[in-house]
Amino acid sequence: MAQDRVEAVERALTVLEAFDSPQEHFTLADLAQATGFYKSTLLRLLGSLERHDYVQRGGDGRWRLGGTPSRLARRHAPSRQLATRIQPLLDRLTAETGETAALLEMQPGIAECRLVALPDADLRHDLRPGQRWEIGTEEDPRPPLPGGTMECRALGGDPDFPSLWLTLSGPASRLSPQRACRALESALARLHETEETTP
CATH class of the missing domain: 3.30.450.40 (GAF domain)
Structure with a gap:
């Protein structure tokens, strides 16, 4: 129901859904296009997801899934x-x-x-x-x-x-x-x- 929604969680899950793609690495621009979020919003969400290893940032600045989704699966x-x-x-x-x-x-x-x-x-x-x-x-x-x-x-x-x-x-x-x-x-x-x- 609408009152059960937590906006920040919904946004974070939307970011994770963007990684369900044959593409393995994503630039910030790729993720902004896939989610419709501003880059500043994405950086905050990705920072939280990275701390819990849901995503990882490579040396080239591109993002990929981290180890937590596979561990939970x-x-x-x-x-x-x-x-x-x-x-x-x-x-x-x-x-x-x-x-x-x-x-x-x-x-x-x-x-x-x-x-x-x-x-x-x-x-x-x-x-x-x-x-x-x-x-x-x-x-x-x-x-x-x-x-x-x-x-x-x-x-x-x-x-x-x-x-x-x-x-x-x-x-x-x-x-x-x-x-x-x-x-x-x-x-x-x-x-x-x-x-x-x-x-």
Whole structure:
């Protein structure tokens, strides 16, 4: 109801909604155009959101989502169930290969990293949950990776929900496509075995 509205909260939520876009980084002018707010108003709202890590400001002055939205999303029941089922698989895949294992979610025009396991190596594909990028086709969620290799395999799922992809990535000098594919196929086989034996 109208009397329950808090104007500052409504404005802050409007700013956050502007980040629901394939675009990953936004200038202040981009956000002003998307929200209709004056830049001075936006700076105050962004300052509060930044303090709670809902948004982050890069060295170039552009804004992107911070870590809090992804952290809160993981508290959602389906996300917790997904993490319980997939994260151990990613951890094992990284331990066995020494490379970055991740679960990606496909949405129209974009891919997003949902879960990740990172190797203890200086040279690695440094993915983070919540990281997003534009994609050219619904059949390939991979980001541009100069000097790197990423292979992916789709997980079966409900066609009414975004598709999920298991990936393995790392420096091309260390991870061949053939080795990545073998590791992914083995991981998928283990996942299917686990699901078949789970009541």
